[in-house]
Amino acid sequence: KIGGLSYEMPPNPVMATVELFRAISTATREFPAEVRAPGVIIEAGERPNVIPPRAICRFSFRARTRSQLRQFMNSTADCVRIAARTTGCSFSMRRFEAGYEPIEVNEKMALVCEDYLSREGLSITQEPSMSFGAYDIGSLSRSIPVIHPIISRGFENLEAHTEAFRDAAGSLEGIECARIAARVLALTGLRVLLEPDLLKI
Numbered sequence: 001k002i003g004g005l006s007y008e009m010p011p012n013p014v015m016a017t018v019e020l021f022r023a024i025s026t027a028t029r030e031f032p033a034e035v036r037a038p039g040v041i042i043e044a045g046e047r048p049n050v051i052p053p054r055a056i057c058r059f060s061f062r063a064r065t066r067s068q069l070r071q072f073m074n075s076t077a078d079c080v081r082i083a084a085r086t087t088g089c090s091f092s093m094r095r096f097e098a099g100y101e102p103i104e105v106n107e108k109m110a111l112v113c114e115d116y117l118s119r120e121g122l123s124i125t126q127e128p129s130m131s132f133g134a135y136d137i138g139s140l141s142r143s144i145p146v147i148h149p150i151i152s153r154g155f156e157n158l159e160a161h162t163e164a165f166r167d168a169a170g171s172l173e174g175i176e177c178a179r180i181a182a183r184v185l186a187l188t189g190l191r192v193l194l195e196p197d198l199l200k201i
Helices: 013-028 066-087 107-119 163-169 172-194
Strands: 039-043 056-059
Touching (some): 013 039, 013 056, 013 066, 163 172
Antiparallel strands (some): 039 056
16 A cells, blocks of 8 residues: 555566566476477566566477477467466567478488588488577478588587587688588589489479
């Protein structure tokens, strides 16, 4: 009470956002490790003593299969509703960018690439380590033949998008790895152009 009068705090979108992140983190644990929803807060007010009229956050939903993704997005939509209801806030949701389709690798072009990789003395792993990245080439693979080789020489144990990876990529070894990758991809493309029958089904 203030001055003998009851005082209720108005709905706080920031608290709704906090609850949402907590709820999504909890929901993620119910899915396999490859299902993720990294998020950022775009807007949440400017002053701590002023309740903002709204808060905006963005999430990137990632999963190994479409069915996993659909199930996970339904679960996170429930998280939004619960966070809004428990804090007394309203909400709206919309997609802010196009989704990425899974990659469909052209097997014949992949064999050509593997041949050139072998000539460079690189070992070939048919099943690369699990990656949680998102690749827009997946959507492109629905229209044209594509491959997505991951060419690494000495960086297998480094996590991408880290300072350690940045330093390794800028080293002499990293630059040589980039040269090899450029050479292999250029030769693969040239071979396909010179022998278009390679891609015929």
